[in-house]
Amino acid sequence: MTTSRQMRLLTHPPGTLPIPGEVALEEVPVPEPGPGQVLVRNLYMAIDPGLLLRMRCLDGLVPDFPLGEVMWGHALGEVVASADPGKRPGDVVLHRLAWREYALADAAKFDVVDADLYPSRSHHLSSAVVAWVGLSRIRIAPGDTVVVSSAAGAVGSVAGQLAKLRGAGRVIGSVGSPDKAGRVVRTLGFDDAFDYHEGWPDLGGVDVYYDNVGGQQLEAAIEAMNPHGRIVLCGGTEQQVSGQPHGIRNMQLVIAKRLTLQGFTTDDHPDVIAEFTREFPPLVARGAVVLPETVIDGLENIIPAMRAQLEGAHFGKVLLRFRPDGRPAPATPRS
Ligand SMILES: NC(=O)c1ccc[n+]([C@@H]2O[C@H](COP(=O)([O-])OP(=O)(O)OC[C@H]3O[C@@H](n4cnc5c(N)ncnc54)[C@H](OP(=O)(O)O)[C@@H]3O)[C@@H](O)[C@H]2O)c1
Known part of the structure; x- marks a missing residue:
């Protein structure tokens, strides 16, 4: 019998990082689709800082994962059996039923994508749309100096590249190690990068700051901004990892410099997402x-991978690849 492994949440992690005992990996039979349903074998799921926010119970800040249930998140899979005329075996689909090797749901829960749109199928799970929407919220003038925090992360790595394409004169990355600093310059085309653990160097005036982390670096950015500078507030990883809020102690400078601080959430901007869908894939293709x-690799490794991500061990988007099992697909259902 074909089985599927999936992960349930047992307790809300009290700490800032998850540990294996807080989840349960279980093996269940792969169900057959009922009328209108589709069975998908997952290929990849996205490992994002947001998963951990949902595992912890943050009093309504983000929707929690319910205790005892299989968790959810962005995933990419391949249809293996379908009882819906709109989805065929072999279709590659995006959906939210992550944390399981096989996903069964109504056909409407799965969006068929062009499997060849990007150089790698996994690119469908990139965080580029977040960078695209974030940058649409502020103005970049030709020649501007742009700083991106967590520049080696999933969002930051793309935000820096897009800022350059939108006319920035200098794009500078803030990252957690000298190795990452070298890599964002060598492989992503940043003009410069620095290790924030050494403090922010003198950057000669910053016009735009794309902030993924908040806290101490937001404060450093306010100090470094030019008058009329723009700050886009995307994430607060520093507080998420440390568990300690860091108050901004130089708010007077926001006023004196006439700065703009703009927060956003990606889902609020369907028009910009539509623009991204049209305009971004060709940029990757060329x-x-x-x-x-x-x-x-492997669902069993997800908790250590989530920890390592937040501890800064990874570069770019972090993806879990489901084991290529070679197991036979379940029989095509009767309709
Ligand atoms: N607004 C939205 O709609 C939206 C949507 C998606 C995500 N987000 C948020 O955007 C942010 C970036 O997302 P992402 O997926 O690209 O995550 P990410 O930046 O790849 O997150 C992992 C990285 O965070 C950095 N980090 C860990 N602790 C830190 C600290 N104390 N100070 C500074 N950096 C630290 C580490 O990089 P280093 O090694 O460089 O320290 C690590 O590699 C997250 O806060 C996420 O929640 C917002």
Whole structure:
């Protein structure tokens, strides 16, 4: 019998990082689709800092994963059996039923994508859309100096490249190690990069700051901004990892410099997402944007991979690849 492994949440992690005992990996029979349903074998799921936010119970800040249930998240898979005329075996689909090797649901839960749209199928799970929407919220003027924090991360690595394409004069990355600093310059075309653990160097005035981390670096950016500078607030990883809020102590400078601080959430901007869908894939196809990835194999390794991501061990988008099982697909269902 074909089986599928899946992961349930047992307790909300009290700490800032998850540990294996907080989840249960179980093996269940792969079900057959009922009328209107589709069975998908998952290929990849996205490992994002947001998963951990949903595992922890943050009092309504983000929707929690319910205790005892299989968790959810962005995944890419291949249809192996379908009882819906709109989906065929072999279709590659995007959906939210991650944390399981096989996903069964109504056909409407799966969006068929062009499997050849990007150089790698996994690129469908990139965080480029977040960078695209974030940059659409602020103005980049020709020649601007742009700083991106967590520049080696899933969002930051793309935000820096897009800022350059939108006319920035200098794009500078803030990262957690000298090795990452070298890699964002060598492989992603950043003009410069620095290790924030050494503090922010003198950058000669910053016009735009794309902030993925908040906290101490947001404060450093406010110090470094030119008058009328723009800050796009994308994420707060520093507080997520440390568990310690860091108050901004130089708010007076925001006023004195007439800065703009703009927060956003990607889902609020369907028009910009539509623009991204049209305009971004060709940039990747012609090599104008690179999508760096770190791939971890096997659902059993997801908790250590999530920890390692937040500890800064990975480069680019972090993906879990489901084991290529070679197991036979279940029989095509009767309709
Ligand atoms: N607004 C939205 O709609 C939206 C959508 C998606 C994601 N987000 C948020 O955007 C941010 C970036 O997302 P992502 O997926 O690209 O994650 P990410 O930046 O790849 O997150 C992992 C990285 O965070 C960095 N980090 C860990 N602790 C840090 C600290 N104390 N200070 C500074 N950096 C630290 C590490 O890089 P280093 O090695 O360089 O330290 C690590 O590699 C996250 O906060 C995420 O929640 C927002």
